[in-house]
Amino acid sequence: MTTLDTPGICSGRQTPAEFTRAFADCTPPLSPVQAVIEAERCYYCFDAPCTRACPAEIDVPSFIQRIAQGNDRGAAEVILRANVLGGTCSRVCPTETLCEQACVRNVQDGRPLEIARLQRHATDRYFAAPGKPLFSRAASSGKRVAIVGAGPAGLTVAHHLALAGHEIDLFDARPKAGGLNEYGLARYKVADDFPAQEVAWLLSVGGITLHPGVRLGQDLTLSQLRDRYDAVFLGLGLAGVNALDGDAPEPQGVREAVDFIAELRQCADLSQFPIGRSVVVIGGGMTAVDAAVQAKKLGAREVTLVYRRGETDMKASDKEQQWARQCGVTLRHWAAPLRFEQTENRLTGVTFSVMTPTAQGVIASGETFTLAADMALKAIGQHYDPQPTAGIQLLQGRIATDESGRTSLPGVWAGGDCCAGGLDLTVDAVKQGKAAARSIALALAIPQSDAANATLFQESSHG
Incomplete structure (x- = not known):
């Protein structure tokens, strides 16, 4: 040496x-006994401020109550139904400025529930022994969706649309899926290759084909994707x-x-x-x-x-x-x-x-x-590199979208760090991915003309 x-x-x-x-885990997980004791501090508030403060809209009192009851699998289901990247978010989400800051316990005695550690406890216990799948895929819809960028936003869209029965082609420029969760986090925050484990679980629902090492603008074009697929989602992150x-x-x-x-x-x-x-x-x-x-x-x-x-x-x-x-x-x-x-x-x-x-x-x-x-x-x-998506309207140097993730191009949605107005957080990318997935699913179920798509974008972006 x-x-x-x-x-x-x-x-x-x-x-x-x-x-x-x-490089050991900087925040050790709770033991089962510690988790139950911490969970029992929860007031299980109605219209809980912690849930309202969560960008992914996780029902925090609901999953904490299940932990208190010893139902860790049920707790994980509540979390992952709202946030498919709930395991990584429990490690890196700035809960001190979101759910834990809003916790009633924090207001009363300055010591909020350790929501992040409880969320990690439930998801870790599930991933250690998943057993029967939590979610099952619907029958094939015959629709195909292209997702460019296998980061938090793209993975969220892929999972939700695959569950709805659509066939997903997931493209990413890097060798591995995960985006910033795989390549951008400190090792001491997310140890033991957890992002890869989370991605493997997310893809196991079926209907998602990962294409690593494929770069938009070099290996394929946006025009080609629009011609070949029923919908396109861009989760490109910030390449520059x-x-x-x-x-x-x-x-x-x-x-x-x-x-x-x-x-x-x-x-x-x-x-x-x-x-x-x-x-x-x-x-x-x-x-x-x-x-x-x-x-x-x-x-x-x-x-x-x-x-x-x-x-x-x-x-x-x-x-x-x-x-x-x-x-x-x-x-x-x-x-x-x-x-x-x-x-x-x-x-x-x-x-x-x-x-x-x-x-x-x-x-x-x-x-x-x-x-x-x-x-x-x-x-x-x-910063965002706009060259691969020339023709899409930008706002402050990033892709402009409406609240449902629609871009100015018909049939094209976007989410995550590449879009204007976000928080540049994993949990916010999940939020945007969920909104886009709902919008894409609706568009695929109810055919709309290109003119209608453009009108919806214009009304939302100027309303």
């Missing part, structure tokens, strides 16, 4: 045992990464945080994954925190996350920021990257401009500082 004192980027900065501890200002070439050691996270999730042997000794992460969202914390867990001696605005402006939640600090990450605010320092095309540091808030916005103060670094991870956001 390479020693910690070796300068530059190298692998093996931790022992196998240290890697195992570092935002660039820093300036045209200077980046030295070795500068990486996109999303690529770093994706490669780390797919790495079979963490001892072979290279990491710098001093790492700087640029950004203030969940991706930045996930990248920074994992760099520290891989054995980086110093990891500094730098954000151009203040702490309260960060997209990463207070809980995530606190977690980063607990893991040894240094957070610095009011600093924007100015340039990468280098020697012989190798990163040696990052120079930042100190930023100042003004009535006109955040501006450079003229003061600078440099952080020594041999690795820099850029997490400054992603």
Whole structure:
């Protein structure tokens, strides 16, 4: 194993045992006894605020009551009927700002029910021993639907429409289905290859054919899909990464945080994954925190996350920021990257401009500082690439849809991060997928003209 004192980027900065501890599940599951005790704290509210706060509309009191009764399978059915990705959502959903924040217990005594951990308990118990399928597929409808993007939105649409008896062709550019659940989450949040297990269960309903490694705009076109299928759903996510200002070439050691996270999730042997000794992460969202914390867990001696605005402006939640600090990450605010320092095309540091808030916005103060670094991870956001879907109306750089997911093209729906107005959360993608699935199912059951489709979109988007 390479020693910690070796300068530059190298692998093996931790022992196998240290890697195992570092990337263990950050939130251990509840035991059966703990789950029942926690479930019995629930008031089982009528018109429960926790359910109203859940984008996927899970009947929270209903599944918690079943856990209290020892009916974990029944609890899982309630969850998965509303959210087919309820297992992953229980691990990564920001429940502290959604259902748990709305919990009556939180209002009364400042300690909400641990809804996420209870949801995980029920779904984990089900997936460990699923037994008889929870859902059965209807007779074939003879209709065919193309879904582009096997992320949370696309998987949700595929499952719901397959249950309705439609034949689904599910295309994705990557080798595996799952989207951000498979490639974009920190290993310590979703351990033991759970996203793949969840996808396998979701596809087991039948009627869904997965086509991995197929890219829209290269291997097939939107026009071809519209000609060959009765309906098309686009769950394309955000394929582009935002660039820093300036045209200077980046030295070795500068990486996109999303690529770093994706490669780390797919790495079979963490001892072979290279990491710098001093790492700087640029950004203030969940991706930045996930990248920074994992760099520290891989054995980086110093990891500094730098954000151009203040702490309260960060997209990463207070809980995530606190977690980063607990893991040894240094957070610095009011600093924007100015340039990468280098020697012989190798990163040696990052120079930042100190930023100042003004009535006109955040501006450079003229003061600078440099952080020594041999690795820099850029997490400054992603954007939608409109080229494969030319001809579809956009809004603020993403696909414009009505509340049912209809786009401006007849017979084409969309959902997830590629659409305008979303929350960029797995659970919100599920919500959009459910709405689109209902709309597609209705359209396939009741034939409508292209003109009617266009009228519905125009009325909804301007009403």
